[in-house]
Amino acid sequence: MTIALRTAVLLILAGFLGSALADETCQSPYLPKVVGHEDFVYVWTLGIEGVGDGQDKLVTIGANPARPDYGKVVSSSSLGGRHEAHHGGFSDDRRHFWLGGLDDSTIFIFDVATDPANPKLVKTIEDFVDASGGVVGPHTFFALPGRMLITGLSNSRDWGGKTGLVEYSNDGEYIRTVWLPDDAAYGYDVRVNPRLNRMLTSSFTGHANYMRALSELLQDPEAMKNFGSTMVLWDYHARKPLQTFRVPGAPLEIRWALQPEHHYAFTSTALTSKLWGVFRKDDGTFEAVELADIGDPAKVPLPVDISLSADDRYLFVDSFLDGMVRVFDVSNPRKPKVILEKKIGSQVNMVSQSWDGKRLYFTSSLLANWDGTGDPDDEQFLKAFDWDGKQLKQTFALDFRALGLGRPHLMRFAQEGFFARGGAAATPEVASDVRE
């Protein structure tokens, strides 16, 4: 079947399916998605003094067993120092990959369209703090049409948790800052549900805390008071807060359900080890509900990243200090059930899954000064697994220390030929199908 013909078929399917497949799991719904097998995993990696060149870097890992670079480092681009590499995200056309540093608030923009195997740095934003009016610590990069929505973690006045949402054009030009409301001033993640015109934000802590050693921080009762305990529901289009929810213990990553008829989202709390849901009620308002423990909260496993499958059935929940992933069956979103607990490593932070839910990737690093808290060896890895609905089976692993790379954090997928054949410019429903 020719590519054009396949495209025509898929375009038709897209027309029938509408927005049912308009989202890529865990990413902005405005992005064209990789639904076939990913060829590469981009890994935003913190530098470690004395390991390799010691710099933060964007590392490209081969992820397709049909390619000779499977399980190998394909390329690496160092960024001239350590910036507390953390999160990032694609622009809405998936042509550029924005990466943020939590310490000095530098933002790096890579061209990932020209040569997906070898991303090229094309722009660096060094005045984020000044341009935004004092927002510090660019965290989530969430693509909007023609723009990038960026959450902050802190501010330059007191380096605490009060912060804002900052928007840039796809060209990297500052647009505006919206500060979080006074009764819920801390920030962390942001996720938009366009079908509902609703946006959710969560809350963590400021620069003064996230740049301290975790073991030291846990012994400082005053500092421990300075963590977020709120989520905010917004009118997305107006960027106006509508409701504030009390969610104690630093609610972090937010995942809206992906199916069009599912009007809810999940989050996990780092300090209280709880899974929460935010549900739309019949009157159009929302409620936040505590759903389940994540491990034994008394042992403070420190839940971190979560990943929801595209069919809204499985929620993967990583916890940093015990290195575990717990898989919840969330078919009934108000009654999650743990169906698997598995040790990934001595510590684990991020988890990313393929659109078909068959492959998952885990990385080890949380923050430079928090890594190694429960593990003196401070192991740093990327591990790939296959998922069959019951078990996780490891397929390859890379030791980022031994490879001289550093601390692997955020992961995103890419495909060779995604752009050359027009896939990235396709509607979300058909994006990567032309390359299957």
Added chain:
Amino acid sequence: MRVLAVLVLALLPGLALAHGDEEHAAAPAPESALFEPPAPGSYELPPIRRVSEHELLGSDGAPAPLLALEPGQVAVVSFIYRNCADAGGCPAALGLLRKLDRELARAPELSGRARLVTCSFDPGRDTPERMAELARLMEPKGDWRFLTAADVDAIGPVLADYGQDVLRVATDEGESPLFAHLLRVFLVDAEGQVREVYSASFLDWRVVLNDVRTLLGEER
């Protein structure tokens, strides 16, 4: 290619929907009842990017500027192509724009102040005559202009200026009649500033209408 032609023909109802009775030209936002758009003037639409004026071709074949805005006017600009086979793409956007055209025409205070501009990015096929045909299909009630370009070289800089991503889909046999595109709709003010960008996947004509009113309210 015969199969491809059949498949494309199978999608013509998508365009026919856009040309249906006004009552049936429903906005392509089936979940729109799930929220009430914010009221005009209750929010801000900060400039996202600045675009230039571009000289194109009108549906009568004569040179025509893309925006041609006077102070106190706004434009809703979209880029489409008539061979679009994605019922959720260009045909859906045309359905939205047709509904928006009707709503604008129903609001006397907006008369002469809001313009719709629909421009083809496939000038090789979408001649002025084909755009005139599209205009007849859409039956504009207000100021809705249908443009194309002299050739591919003329439309390229326009798309780049707006950040509209368009690529011709490659095939094993060479050029395809299909384009891959992330369909965006742009709200532009009289100073050439893009004030909102909409995604085709989540278009809601009520939001666009309120945004037009919000921008025009700034003039007061």
